[in-house]
Amino acid sequence: MKHLCVSLLLMSAATTAQSDPIDSALDTHILPRMEELSFTSRRLADVAAQDCTPTSADLRTAYGKAFDAWIAVSHLRFGPTETDNRAFAMAYWPDSKGFTPKALSALLRTSDPAIQTAEGFANVSIAARGFYAMEFLLYDPDLSVAGAPDYHCQLVQRVAQDIASTAETIHQDWNDTYATLLRTPGPDGLYRTEQEAKQELYKSLLTGLQLTADMRLGRPLGSFDRPRPKRAEARRSGRSLRHVELALTSMRDLAATLATDHPDIAARILQDFDQALERARTLDDPVFAGVASPKGRFKVESLQQLVQEVRTRIETELAPTLGVSAGFNSLDGD
């Protein structure tokens, strides 16, 4: 009898895990990726502590892995990443005013002692923190060699340490509280209904697709008369196109989870994602430098178009299954 109860419990747990998109989004999408972010970010800090040379292969590899992990969660802009501006502390981009290089130059020029402690560093410009700041320190021809060498080393280590501790806090918040909030909606909860919880996940998907189309691809595209290749995300480390692929791959996973109960819709969405990913893989323009030429521009525009198609598919087919209507006010405001 006891065994039977246990196995029934297990069975029902298994059924729930399979059929409940929120549980499976948490267990297969969000929590493992947050853990990966936390793990790779700690590894980055450890490697930086050993070797802070900007050209160090070990350091650059560790940086790349942690940055990959961030891009894979960069669409999850709610809850723990929004507390205390953590998402901006991890990733200050787009930076249309160039605050990141300005803030880093100022620190390096004056050897500002604020970076010696975590508390001090928390009070410097938020644009001097996170992965994009680290990219300048490791890859920018000027900022990778600016300032006193010892100070530059300390700054690399501080930025890495700061990334690691922010990543750990985000991961911890997800584990300790936020996963439960999302999993157990209720009248007094942050999410009042299961529907609201699903809508949060849906919204993150849509926002991520929009960011990929409008910012990651749209910013370097600029306009036909004025292409802006230097606006490409993380171009100094050659990661612009890679970010599009990483983000699409991760969002594909979340979309599949949210569409679990609707296999037909899921199939169409995944096919759209695959088309966009295939185009990205064959684009052969890692930092979108080609946007300045008509031919290169056409290739990036067609990738952008495919990302928009994914978004349209999700808005027209997935949204109704989750009880989401397009924003009445946001659609075409005044």
Next chain:
Amino acid sequence: MTTRRAFLTGLLATGLLPAPSWADVGNPALLAAARRQNGEHLIVGLSDQGHIQFASPIPGRGHAAAAHPKRPEILAFARRPGRFADVIDCRTGARLSRLLPPEGRHFYGHGCFTQDGRYLLTTENDYEAARGVIGVWDAAKGYARVTEFDSGGIGPHDVLLHSDQILVVANGGIETHPDSGRAKLNLPTMRSNLTYLRLDGALLEQHELPDDLRLNSIRHLTRTQDGRIGFAMQWQGAAGEMVPIVGTHARGERMTLLGGDDPRVLNLSGYGGSVSFSPDGARIGVTSPRGNALQLYDSRTAALIEEHRLQDVCGLAWFGGGFVATTGRGRLLHPAVRDGINREFADLAWDNHLIALRV
């Protein structure tokens, strides 16, 4: 200005002596346009507690509304490029009359009354000439069209009474023509401005944004009792630019832009939907339905002090001790007031603006 003859005509036009006043109505506190799930468009009056007092059908999507300062009637404006403004009796929700813009004009969705309630002023598009117009209607003569004058720019969107004889207009700067719907026709040259006009149309003062913010369209206005203006903008440039969305201005001064380099300004997605001062002028709130955010700024230090995340939030007003917001998901709430209003209307999508008839 009011002659005895005009005064009498005014009384007669209301059809009743003495004229009914706001005190006769169940005192609606808030107004907003909405769409029902069945697609019907409404103008809705709400009580202090956020209960619906009247809900009157309007012929198309609404936008903002204006309350007559004395008579219990309101004007519900069509959303641009709409062609109706309905006069609604707040006691019954009945439509008293419908204003149609003159040939070659359409409404932008906002309007206001003069202090004495005699004239209604509406923002309009003279679209063949691509010229912004303020239409003047005589509330004492059944809202007869009296005259019109230049708004001081293209695309006048919001208009407020700044003081007894002075108007302030947000000229958004964007040219549109009904033949091409809501398409933006002049982005390469657009320029928005904030314009102060005398009631006879004389231009008193005009302010533009700096060159690097040329693509920021000043759209919505709020004011403090002492005449400081707050405005919300909508960025027409590339997505992701770090640009201010809220500003303030006092006559004779330069514009102040709020938010500084606080990265959360980016959470507004370049789009201010509604703007409202707190009654003391210390705080100014802005909503963004695109960013699903409501942000509050300290109007003195220009710092962003609070942010609330709300799906499809757009309407915003100060009422009952705090900012009240509405959403396209049917919510009406005080996001930052403990035990404040918090209602959900499953059948309604609230439209862009919420108008408080008292504080």
